[in-house]
Amino acid sequence: RVISALHATDVPVPEALLLCEDDSVLGAPFYVMEFVEGTPYRSAAELAPLGPERTRAAALGLVDTLVDLHAVDPAAVGLADFGRPEGFLDRQLRRWGKQLDASRGRELPGIDELHAALGRALPVSPAPTVIHGDYRLDNVLIDGDDRIRAVLDWEMSTLGDPLTDLGLLVMYSTPLDLPDSPISTTATAPGHPAAAELVERYAARSGRDTSALAWYTAFAWFKLAVILEGIHYRWTLGQTVGAGFDRIGELVPVFIEHGLTTLQEG
Numbered sequence: 001r002v003i004s005a006l007h008a009t010d011v012p013v014p015e016a017l018l019l020c021e022d023d024s025v026l027g028a029p030f031y032v033m034e035f036v037e038g039t040p041y042r043s044a045a046e047l048a049p050l051g052p053e054r055t056r057a058a059a060l061g062l063v064d065t066l067v068d069l070h071a072v073d074p075a076a077v078g079l080a081d082f083g084r085p086e087g088f089l090d091r092q093l094r095r096w097g098k099q100l101d102a103s104r105g106r107e108l109p110g111i112d113e114l115h116a117a118l119g120r121a122l123p124v125s126p127a128p129t130v131i132h133g134d135y136r137l138d139n140v141l142i143d144g145d146d147r148i149r150a151v152l153d154w155e156m157s158t159l160g161d162p163l164t165d166l167g168l169l170v171m172y173s174t175p176l177d178l179p180d181s182p183i184s185t186t187a188t189a190p191g192h193p194a195a196a197e198l199v200e201r202y203a204a205r206s207g208r209d210t211s212a213l214a215w216y217t218a219f220a221w222f223k224l225a226v227i228l229e230g231i232h233y234r235w236t237l238g239q240t241v242g243a244g245f246d247r248i249g250e251l252v253p254v255f256i257e258h259g260l261t262t263l264q265e266g
Helices: 002-006 044-050 052-071 088-101 111-120 163-172 195-206 213-236 245-265
Strands: 016-020 030-033 129-131 140-142 148-151 158-160
Touching (some): 044 052, 052 129, 052 140, 052 148, 052 163, 088 213, 111 245, 163 213, 213 245
Antiparallel strands (some): 016 030, 129 158
């Protein structure tokens, strides 16, 4: 639904070609979208061959595309009822708190403190927009001219606070000193703009007030800490297998620390 609605806007999305809701065909509903040429850059090592100038262009293009997404009038594209923006941040915080409770298998110093501090400092949201929910460089396809050809992975999209997308992008644009980590980041690639420059560009192009962004970034650290802890918890139960999952657990305290520091400094 969302990519169909956005196809006629400035937001680059694949064209939705077919929706089949008949479970008898594949065993579940499915849709088909157009094939788009492009590369999802998942790490600094993958970006490095582009060189500093092209890497910078890709990162700035990511911000500009996010501004375009948040400029779409949901009602004008048939998405007025795509979510429940009223009380969005409070619901998000409660939802991820419940996810944390469902994954408790060890002591995690600081995580409850972070959750409580976020609740005490809940900001007033700007006007709601369509949000992506997992906006980062490896969820877009970039062509040979360093242009974003398609934004992918809309499964977490809804109507809500646009600064949650920006806070998540800032989190993913923060260099992490995690050698041999299963969580990759593009932030250390030569030429990648600092997070502060990405925020400044977003604010200038969107006209939105980003003065409370520390809260949104801290929330992104908290959310990812909960997600990683859930993966670690399932791994301890033998429900998640594969390379790298045995190291996920050691990352969670790092994300908690970043969340607390970000909120305190903001």
